[in-house]
Amino acid sequence: MFADRRGRVVDLVVGDAHTVAMMDHDIRRGTRRLAGVRCIHTHPGDSPYLSDVDLSALRQLHLDCMAVIAAADPHCGSAAYLSPGSDHAIESIGPLSYEKLCAFPWQEMVRRYEKRISSVDTTATGAEQERAFLIGLEDSVAGEERPLEELAQLAEAAGAVVVGQMTQRLERPDRATYLGSGKIRELTLALQVTRADLLIVDEELLPAQQRRLENLTGIRVVDRTALILDIFAGRARTREGKLQVELAQLHYLLPRLTGQGQALSRLGGGIGTRGPGETKLETDRRHLRRRMRDLEGELNHVRHHRERLRHSRQRLDLPLISMVGYTNAGKSTLSNLLVSRFAPFGGTSPAGEDKLFATLDPTTRRIRLLAERDVLLSDTVGFIRKLPHSLVRAFRATLEEIVAADLLLHIVDASHPAAVEQMRTVEAVLAEIGAGEKPILTVLNKIDRLQPGGIDALLRPPDPWVALSAYTGEGVDGLLEKIARLLPDDRVTIDVLIPYDEGKQIHHLYQIGVVRELTHEVEGVRVRADVPKAYVASLPGRQMTVPEKY
Ligand SMILES: Nc1nc2c(ncn2[C@@H]2O[C@H](COP(=O)(O)OP(=O)(O)OP(=O)(O)O)[C@@H](O)[C@H]2O)c(=O)[nH]1
Ligand SMILES: [Mg+2]
Missing domain, CATH: 3.30.70 (Alpha-Beta Plaits)
Structure with a gap:
């Protein structure tokens, strides 16, 4: 039952154990006020506790209050409201007797919430953004508190708004449907309540899993790989970058094509559909393969061109230092700082940005170390957990810059809760692209964010390493000294x-x-x-x- 602030019933909805339509007309929308409507309902089985679905409906519809009551003895219920004190928090009370629930100062909470929110400048979620719901397995990152946080960042980087998420503790994904069948029922309900139009899965799916999930949920399903490819497609600026992304997308697409109908049904704009572009319209496998051959040919050209560039650089005999690291670790920020302070002829470098995969195309700049030695510094694409294999392969030309370096700087965000895991990921990718044996200087970045007492003992970077803040500049001189010592002076x-x-x-x-x-x-x-x-x-x-x- 939905009631307005005067207590008038504005809608009644009946559902079964798996589905319930939410009232959606007459609900005031907007982020600056609440809906002016409260929802009071019962649960199948008469449970007096609020479920996850209840709480996400409260948040999504901006309800004044969400209450559940148990009709059987003892008469009691629970209720929750959006916290007047902090963003995104929910406060709940109960189970309590009806009398106590009714005596709670609901109106006061609503007034305080709206007073605070009207003074905060919130950016409304644009109507054109896709509403993404995330699912993943809990042990996919051992011991991490919020296993889907990185996926949420990726979804946002691709332009979606995250409206909900769900995880399940499973040893390995269900072969048919990724999550277990009981969980899928819960999921379909949550998808309805949050009005999600896109389901994002934290892993690469088998083509059949993806199709089955789409059939079960009725909405588009995108996996982690497609999401990353999509971000790359949106960020690539240079011709080389675009060629590489397209090739990676086609590699991904090929085994997923089951026929014309399927390919066409994926069109229509949005995440996972950006990309190979018109070619997709006439996709049949033969056509795709031909396009891939063409792309590979063009990329070979690019690769030769890069090789020539490298040779002419070698004629300059300047040592090449490549920065590698997890995405968002601070590579561009550090490169920027070094160039602004130490470029011999002045220079600029692309600014760092707080978004995943801000840098796709490598940029190389010249900097002057102590004792007036010049080196070349190159900033490259960041790595990520479960980096799609097709991407690694397609980005060979870019990654060769790393392999050709005289010294690698491995930038680590030491303030990140998953810093250790991120370090391991980068080391694994380096080994995969054949740069595992290069001399590496590990740079623990963002120390300005650490509590006094410092670097997590678990980090234990391999020698040699330095700690610094690309933000404040603290520790940068130490970095230059280390570099000078590691590069033989000839x-x-x-x-x-x-x-x-x-x-x-x-x-x-x-x-x-x-x-x-x-x-x-x-x-x-x-x-x-x-x-x-x-x-x-x-x-x-x-x-x-x-x-x-x-
Ligand atoms: N507090 C703090 N923030 C930093 C520091 N270094 C970088 N950042 C921030 O971290 C975010 C990511 O920095 P980038 O330099 O774009 O990271 P990146 O490694 O180049 O990322 P990609 O290009 O996406 O791989 C930005 O918001 C920076 O302002 C630091 O030393 N301290
Ligand atoms: Mg960058």
């Missing part, structure tokens, strides 16, 4: 006379080394500079003296 100081008609050489010296002194003489320009040893060997027989350091 530079020498040269003294060379460059004829006036070979001005280009001087420019080249600036590129590859640090010029200490320039004097104009009769035959040319005398330059004293620190340069890589390899450069000396490649010099044409020109009058040159190399000070004793060589």
Whole structure:
């Protein structure tokens, strides 16, 4: 039964054990006020306790109050309301006798809630956003308190609003329906109550599981892999990035095509449908395969191009440092800080952002360490737990940057509750792409967020490591010192006379080394500079003296 604030009954709804339609007309919508309606109901089996479904309906419909009563003896019930004190919290009382329930100052709670909320600037959930409901298994992350938190962040990064979630403790997913059948009944009810239009599953599903879940729930089902691919598709900016994402999406799609009808029914916009684009319209497998071959061909081009770039960089003989790490660990923020402080010619770097997979395309910048040594620093795509295999494969060209580095900086968000697990994930991906044996300097970031007393003993990073905050800059000098120590210094100081008609050489010296002194003489320009040893060997027989350091 739904009643308004004057106690008038505005609607009555009857359901069975699995479904109940919620009243949906005449409910005031908006985030700044409550609905002005309370719901009082009974449960099959007469339980006087509120269920999860009750609580999410309260939250979703912004009801003044959600109450359940037991009709049998003893007459009692429970009720819950949105907390006037804090966002997203629910307060509940009971089971209590009817008298005590009625004596509770409900109207006062409603008044206080609306007073607070009207002073807070809440962003209303846009009508065009998809309403996602998340499901996962509880032991999927051993011991984590909120197992679906990362999935929720991913869903938001893809543009959905999360309206509810449900987990089940299972050893392994049900082969047919992912969750157990009892849980699925509970799920369909919760989906109705929250009016979800998208179900997101925290794991890669078998094609048959996905179809069955769609049939059972009646809404679109997207798995973790499709969700990540979708975010990548939305973020890719460069041609290379777009090619790689499309290839990964097609790899994912191919085994999931059961025929034209199925492919077409997936169209219609939204998460998991963004992506390979028009090609999907005419998908038949043959067509898909041809497109994949084309993409692979184009990516090979890209790869060769990158290789050439790498060679020309190697001619500069600057050591390459690649930053790797879990998504959102702070790679871009640190890169930004280093570039703004230490770029020899000034420079900018893309800003870090508090969203997953903010960076997709690698960017490489030059920075100058202590003792005036220049290195190249490259910021790359972040890793994540259960990184789709198709992505790792498709992003080979990007990941090769990592493999080619002289030193890896592994950035870890030391303030994250799952920091240890994230570290392991990154190490596993590095091994998978063939970078497991590279020299690695572990950087525990975000120490400004840690309680005094510090770094979680469990973190125990492998040596060598440093701790810093890319935010405040604390510890960054220590990082530079460590880097300098880890990169073998193979530079020498040269003294060379460059004829006036070979001005280009001087420019080249600036590129590859640090010029200490320039004097104009009769035959040319005398330059004293620190340069890589390899450069000396490649010099044409020109009058040159190399000070004793060589
Ligand atoms: N408090 C604090 N926040 C930080 C620090 N470093 C980064 N952040 C924040 O963490 C968030 C993620 O930073 P990014 O630099 O975008 O992380 P990323 O590793 O590049 O992430 P992806 O590109 O998504 O892989 C941003 O909101 C940063 O402001 C730090 O030292 N302290
Ligand atoms: Mg980044």
